[in-house]
Structure formats: C-alpha cells, structure tokens
Amino acid sequence: MKSFLYPNIHPPSFTWINAEKTQIEKVHEWIKPITNKSNPVECKTAEIIVLGVPLSRSSISVSGASEFPEAFRRSWRSFTTYNLEDDIDLSSMEILDAGDVPMHVTDIRKCHQNIIQASTALYNHFPASTICAIGGDHSITAMMVKGMHRAYPVKKIGILQFDTHFDLRDLSDNGPSNGTPMRNLIESGDVNGTDMYNIGLHGFFNSQDLKNYADEKGVHYFTLRQMRKAGVRETVHQCLEELSSKVDVIYLTVDMDVLDIAYAPGVPASTPGGMTTEELLEGVLEAGKHPSVMSMDIVCLDPLKDAHAQPTVKLGTHVFLTFLTGVMLRKV
Template identity: 30%
Template sequence: MKDSAPTMTANPPGPARPVPPQETETTLHFTGPATFGRVPRLDQVDTADIAVVGVPFDAGVSYRPGARFGANAIREASRQLRPYNPAQDAYPFHYVQVADAGDITANPHDIDQAVQSVEAGMDALLSTGARLMTLGGDHTIALPILRSVARRHGPVALLHFDAHLDTWDTHFGAQYTHGTPFRRAAEEGLLDTSALSHVGTRGSLYCKEDLDEDTKLGFGIVTAADVMRRGVDDVVRQLKERIGTRPLYISVDVDVLDPAHAPGTGTPEAGGLTSRELLEIVRGLSDCHVVSADVVEVAPAYDHAEITCVAASHIAYELITLMSRQIVFFRWVKAHEPS
C-alpha cells in the first residue's frame, strides 16, 4: 500500500461497520457454530466483500484421499483467530464484510460434473462482487475457480505455493486431477503467462522433461531450497517484480510446508517451507492486487494435533487480511478521485 493509504488499526466508526466475528469476550472460542474465524454466515449479512467458501472434494487425488474433510477442519481450527492481525497491523474483519458462504457440493463420483458445479458456484459468488477465499478440497478445484476469476478479471497472474508443479498433462489418462489444474488453466487462456510463479517446489519428478514443459507454459520456479538459501525478503522482491500490478490469484497447497509443519496432507514431501516462511512471504505481498485465493489439500485424517489445520487457518487469515487491506485502499482511492 502507498504511504497515503488509510490505516486499519482501529474499528471504523458509524452504522456502516460490517458485522464482525462473534465477540470472544462474551463467547468462548470452542462454542457456537464453526464458521471461518467466527464470521457471520453469508445469509446473515446483506452482502460480502470477501466470501469464505468450502469445496469438500477429493476425487482428483493421486495418493492419499481425505481432503474432502479439509474445509470444515480449517474452520474448526480458525476458532482461535482474533480480530486484530498485528503482523499486518489491520482489523481484517472490521473494515470489510467477511462472511462464510458454506460449501459448494461437488459430485464425488464424477470429476467432470464436479468441476462444472464448482465453476457455477464460484460464478454465483463472484457475481455479487465478492472476492473468494476458498478452502479445499484437493487442487483439482483450482481450475474451475480460475475459470470464474478470469471471466471477471481476464487472465490473471498466478502465485502457486506447492511442493509439486501441478502442470502435468494427464494422470492415467485423466485430464482433470489435482496434478493438472494449471496445465489446463494455461491451455484455456486463464493465466497471464508473463506472471506465473511456483514457490516451494521440491521432491522427485517423473522425468526432467516435466520441468521443460513447465517452463514452456511460462512458469518461474522458486524452490523450497531457494527460500532457505536466499531468505524471505529476496524471494518476495522477486515475486513482486514478476507479478507487478496485474490481478493476482494465490493458490496454496498446504503440502508446500514441510511435513513437520503440515503432516495432514495427501502427498507430503520432505524439505519444505516452515509455517513462518510461508506466512512471511504472504504478508510481504501487500502491494499486490490479490483478487481471490485458495488453501487446499488439507487432509485432517493424517493431521495429528491439528498442526496442518492450524497452519491452513492462519494462511487463510493472512490472505483475507491482504484482500481486506486492498479493498479499503481501493475504496479510499475512489473516494478521493477528482469529481
């Protein structure tokens, strides 16, 4: 944000204040309905600036299933989130209306039909003017979300946090899986190919040509080892130069984190980012125009002590804060435009 931008360090005055999360001074974190961060449901507010939506779908996985239970597990872990975000010096829920839109039903027996259902559900939410914070589900759902987002914003920059490339062509002949969404998105013209980045990739591949094919699609790669050697600030600087002012979609596969920080995922790989590194990279993107985001591949059945769910809830909280800050800034700019 520019120096002259408004701050979000106190509750906004007046009757237009959004409906905030349930106040934890009078209600305990572990009581009541489990919406994300205890925000109101979408049907409890007139409109939402940011809609949190779950997609309980995992029929596209190639290894361990279970991400269909991820969205609600993230919601449960988010009960501890509080109104003020000191890392970004902001009250993300008090300046813009954040609401939980519930879940989109996706057919677990028919991937093509599921993709169509997710796309239609995202179209409906985006048509209200809301930005999306999607809780997966497996990474297959990124394709229909990107279709909807690109319909509204045109081809978008993509920042993809993941242990894996997810640009494979097919898996056992299937075009729509959690390993193929960004190949399909590039083929369909949904992405601005001058502003695509993977962050946190590592592990073995089927062949060296996987990297060549990925490069041809336009992706740049910051590996997990790059983050360790170069540090967060240098990586953030590179990413922001590549993204520029373009509309940006951020997709976070929780397996970008090392299994020590995220054991509850379908395809874990050793040598990943720490939670701290990932959160600091996300926080560093405050100048970027984030139009929507997702956090996917949380599989709570493998998540001892809810480590992964807690991490995912904090990642989503930081992404929501980014979007809320930008919404406030754009409103301020519009209010100060010459008449």
C-alpha cells in the same frame, strides 16, 4: 437454510451459533454465514467471501481434503481476530461465509463444472470482494480460475503458487486432477504459462519432463534453495511486481504440501525438505499486502491424516488469517 446463491452454492456444512456480542474477539464470532435472510445488495459490501470446495476424489494420492472446509470452520473458535505481531484486529473487516460448492457423489467432471459455476456466480455478485476458496484438492484451482475468467473475460489473470510440485502433468494421462491444474489452465487458454509463478519446488518430487514443459511454456519457478538465498519476502515481492506489470488480477494458490512434513503432517503428499511454517506465513503475508491479489485458495490439507490436535488444520486457518492480515495492511 438456502441463500440467494443457491443452487450454485449450498449453505455452509457447519455454522456456529453465537449470542449477540458488542465486542467480537474470536473468529467464529466474526465470520457470518450467508443465509436466506441475507440481503443480496447489503452483502455486496463484504470485503472477504469464504467458499468451501469439498472435493478430493480428483486427487492422485488418497486424500480426505474434502473434509477441510468443515474442519476449517470448526477451528475458528481457537483463534482471535487480533494479530499481535502486526497489531491489527481483523474484526473491522466485513467477511461472509458463502457456503459450499455442491458435489456429485461419483462424477468428478460434474463436480468441476459445479465449481466453475459457483466461482462465476461469486465473482459476478461480489466484484469488489476478495474470494477465498477453501479446498479440496488442487484440481479446484483450475476451476475457480475458469469461473473468474468467465466472470471477467477481458481481464488477464496471473497465478502465484506456493507448491512442492509443478502441477503440470499431462491431462491425457491424469485428467483434471490435483496434478494438472496449471497445465489445465495453460491448455484451456485461461492463463498464460508466462503469467504463472511457482515458489517452493524442492527435492525429488518432480520429473524432468515437467520441468521441460514449464520451460517450454515460460512458467516462472523458484526452488526453495533459490528462495532462501534471495529471501522469501523478496522472492514473493519480485514475483508480484513482475505479475502485476503483465496482468489485471492475481490469484494466489497455497498448496499445503509446500511445507515440510514436520510442519504439516496432514497433507496427502507430504514431503521432507519443504518450507517452514515461518517461511510460508511470511510469503502469504507479503502476497496479501499486494493490491492485485484479489483471490486465494488453500488446498490439499487432509484433516483425516492430521495428528492429534490437528496441527495442520490450525496451520491452514493461520495461513488464511495471515493472508487477511496482509489485505488489511494494504490500508495502512
């Protein structure tokens, strides 16, 4: 069924059919899709809006990340809304699934334009909600942020990035791909390089010219070694405090390739020596607690590469729920 957001956003690729329950226990019972029966005015009260962005044709490496939004939705049944470690039940939050951005079969630039339009529509209609985009490859981040900038042209945007890579490749060589989103935003003027903070760089997966470009543009970055020396929570807190003193709103982007291949086999550019699951979840929780973080995405998770039982898909959903736990902790 279409919704009031159509044609910028299509209905979800997968929805759960649930019997009415007086007590919500599972995530699939909690997150409701926006349909043509949804009241646009009543929907504005939602604290969280989920958006699927099923694009991976713009990935440098072979990727089925376009399959993650549906796999993400299907995984909800495996999770409860109660977080034992923080003694918090997320079901008191109002959360809606807006559906998926429509994608062109062959035209990547058209896909990117669709993401910008969908992002703009969401930020215009839900100015008080936290938007959570489920990718898709990392090229979607630039488009989601561009949409935010269109909706809020006077607001200054900062980015907190968990990533193995700088994602600052030359656009003239790589185009608007998953290797260029941060450079795309710098060169378009949507985000200043000095307002980008990257945590998780490690090993032999970035060229020196990308580091030189980051230094030239004033991008802030912390290698895994630096993060571990200072502590993940302390590093994230430092980044957020510095960012919030300079910008109006912070966009969190989680590239799942920041994780060690042992923890996340289902990513297109998996690497050894990356973050542990515990480190990423701790960092995302800290980011979720900060009131300036009003948007987030999870990108570069390929269910087709995942091992039996889809451990990376489940971890991606865990990252999402951990972020929401942080959002709830703002009220405590």
